[in-house]
Amino acid sequence: MDQYLKVVFPTRRHVWIDGAPAGWTNKVCQVETGHHVVTLSPTHPNFQPEQFDLLVTGTRPDAPLILEFTRKDAGT
Amino acid sequence: MRHVTLAWMLAATLPLMPLAGCASFPETRPLERVDAATGYRYANLADAGQDEDLFVILTFSGGGTRAAALAHGVLERLRDAWVEIDGERRNLLDEVDVISSVSGGSFTAAYYGLHGDALFDPEGRFHRNFLYRDVEARLKRGLFNPYNWARLASKTFGRIDIADEVYQDLLFDDADFGDLTARGRKPFLLINATDMAKGSRFTFVQSQFDPMCADLDRVTLSRAVAASSNFPVAFTPLALNSYPGRCDYREPAWVAAGLRDLEANPRRYYRARSLRDYQAPERRYVHLLDGGVADNIGLRYPLTAIRSTDVPWSVLRKINLEQIDKLVVIVVDAKTQQVPDFDTSPRAPGLTQVVSNIATTPMANYSFDTVELLRQTLRTRADAQQVSRETTPPDEALHRVELYRIYVGFDQLQDEAQRERFLSLPTTFRLPAGEVDDLRRIGGVLLERSPCFQSLVGGRYDEPACVQGVPSPSPGAAPSS
Numbered sequence: 001m002d003q004y005l006k007v008v009f010p011t012r013r014h015v016w017i018d019g020a021p022a023g024w025t026n027k028v029c030q031v032e033t034g035h036h037v038v039t040l041s042p043t044h045p046n047f048q049p050e051q052f053d054l055l056v057t058g059t060r061p062d063a064p065l066i067l068e069f070t071r072k073d074a075g076t
Numbered sequence: 077m078r079h080v081t082l083a084w085m086l087a088a089t090l091p092l093m094p095l096a097g098c099a100s101f102p103e104t105r106p107l108e109r110v111d112a113a114t115g116y117r118y119a120n121l122a123d124a125g126q127d128e129d130l131f132v133i134l135t136f137s138g139g140g141t142r143a144a145a146l147a148h149g150v151l152e153r154l155r156d157a158w159v160e161i162d163g164e165r166r167n168l169l170d171e172v173d174v175i176s177s178v179s180g181g182s183f184t185a186a187y188y189g190l191h192g193d194a195l196f197d198p199e200g201r202f203h204r205n206f207l208y209r210d211v212e213a214r215l216k217r218g219l220f221n222p223y224n225w226a227r228l229a230s231k232t233f234g235r236i237d238i239a240d241e242v243y244q245d246l247l248f249d250d251a252d253f254g255d256l257t258a259r260g261r262k263p264f265l266l267i268n269a270t271d272m273a274k275g276s277r278f279t280f281v282q283s284q285f286d287p288m289c290a291d292l293d294r295v296t297l298s299r300a301v302a303a304s305s306n307f308p309v310a311f312t313p314l315a316l317n318s319y320p321g322r323c324d325y326r327e328p329a330w331v332a333a334g335l336r337d338l339e340a341n342p343r344r345y346y347r348a349r350s351l352r353d354y355q356a357p358e359r360r361y362v363h364l365l366d367g368g369v370a371d372n373i374g375l376r377y378p379l380t381a382i383r384s385t386d387v388p389w390s391v392l393r394k395i396n397l398e399q400i401d402k403l404v405v406i407v408v409d410a411k412t413q414q415v416p417d418f419d420t421s422p423r424a425p426g427l428t429q430v431v432s433n434i435a436t437t438p439m440a441n442y443s444f445d446t447v448e449l450l451r452q453t454l455r456t457r458a459d460a461q462q463v464s465r466e467t468t469p470p471d472e473a474l475h476r477v478e479l480y481r482i483y484v485g486f487d488q489l490q491d492e493a494q495r496e497r498f499l500s501l502p503t504t505f506r507l508p509a510g511e512v513d514d515l516r517r518i519g520g521v522l523l524e525r526s527p528c529f530q531s532l533v534g535g536r537y538d539e540p541a542c543v544q545g546v547p548s549p550s551p552g553a554a555p556s557s
Contacts, residue, residue: 001341002383002456002457002460004460004464004474006472014397015396017385017393018328018329018330018333018385018386019328019329019330020329020385020393021393021397022385022390022392022393022396022397023393023396023397024396024397024398026471026472027471027472027473027474027475028464028468028472028473028474029396029474029475030392030395030396030457030460030474031385031392032341032344032383032384032385032386032392033337033340033341033344034333034334034336034337034340034341034344035333035334035336035337035340036330036333037329037333055336055340057340060463061459061460061461061463061464061467061474062463062464062466062467062468
């Protein structure tokens with residue numbers, strides 16, 4: 001089963017899935033059903049949370065799972 | 077006279093008997109340390125990241141010389157085909173990124189991967205020593221050579237090792253995967269065999285050898301092709317050494333995630349289990365059978381790469397990263413469909429017929445399902461892209477990829493007599509020259525006639541033709557009543 005995911009972040013960054021670049025922020029991407037560790041490119045580690053470790057299931061292309069990362073320094 | 081000959085042969089063999097204990101399959105070299113930057117991996121090809129906007133995957137099925145010749149015909153047609161992308165004219169054969177092959181198809185794939193256009197040379201080695209040659213006779217000569225009788229008495233040297241030597245002699249010399257790595261050019265070859273212990277696909281790429289701590293670069297192409305075409309019973313299983321735990325192997329991050337997916341995605345769970353099993357310390361050897369036992373189309377691994385981000389050269393990852401705009405999958409399937417005559421008689425079919433059916437029917441059914449799974453996979457993606465476009469701002473929607481699914485198989489032939497003729501060709505390593513010529517020609521014809529292929533070279537993407545297999549009506553055509 002195919003699943004759909006959108007990772008939200010203020011700027012365009014590589015989305016890393018299970019340890020490798022696998023998409024872009026703010027754009028819907030497709031993943032396989034199952035557990036995934038989702039984070040952003042480690043080149044600029046100024047984001048939080050560090051990662052999402054979750055089961056991705058039950059999504060649709062018009063209702064993707066939304067994961068939001070924020071800037072670590074936001075509001076400081 | 078016959079007794080004299082036999083006695084002479086035994087006498088000739090006896091002095092060689094001490095060799096029996098020495099004969100062994102070629103040792104697979106251990107890998108001291110896993111290094112993603114070295115070895116035969118897609119990412120290590122010099123042109124890995126180039127021209128991926130058009131990503132072309134070919135799969136070559138099993139079927140002996142019949143399959144090798146059909147695949148050859150498709151490559152020839154691609155050599156003469158061009159596509160225009162952003163005003164740039166590109167040759168389709170040069171655009172092939174990956175070739176996944178099984179059994180007979182692996183000979184064509186491996187020779188092309190190693191020697192490129194020399195494959196097509198009518199005076200060249202591939203034509204002279206393989207395509208137009210009675211390779212079976214050559215294999216039999218190897219097996220009946222008294223010197224080899226002595227070697228075959230060894231428990232670690234089998235008929236498949238003789239076949240390996242024959243293919244080395246005929247086609248590949250001592251070329252190994254290190255030579256392919258050094259060549260550093262696409263297409264990336266996926267030569268598929270079957271892991272006998274697990275019944276699963278085993279592909280000759282370094283990522284498969286990593287958990288075994290074995291160095292693929294030192295494995296010869298002849299050995300990979302022998303494993304891929306290792307027809308059960310006719311040959312013995314082919315052995316590789318494995319050295320688990322000796323190379324500081326770190327399994328990819330997806331494995332730990334996949335091992336939690338037994339309920340949510342059992343297919344992924346078993347992929348993860350399979351990779352982990354190669355790390356078991358007691359698994360010091362891997363025995364391989366013909367790739368057709370696990371997947372006679374050679375399509376399963378590319379399908380996983382299209383559906384999953386787990387594969388090292390994942391197509392899905394490249395799509396998500398907007399690197400691929402057109403994905404082309406050409407399935408070259410040399411399957412046959414003999415019509416048995418036992419239903420014309422009340423007599424029970426004989427043992428040979430029953431065994432043959434047991435051996436081939438599940439394989440044919442699985443191959444059919446695999447091809448259908450490709451259709452379903454691409455259709456789901458096409459539908460998802462459309463829904464995403466309709467419901468999401470364009471710059472946030474799923475990346476839109478043109479999906480080209482092209483199937484080349486004898487059952488596509490319109491002419492019944494011609495279709496029946498090709499569908500009843502035998503699976504063998506010797507075919508008359510005329511048959512080989514016709515197979516090469518028909519490979520090109522079938523590709524050319526595919527509405528999806530026409531849509532690709534014509535520069536007019538026809539999604540119904542390519543994804544569902546139903547061409548769009550041509551402009552101005554009257555609707556059917």
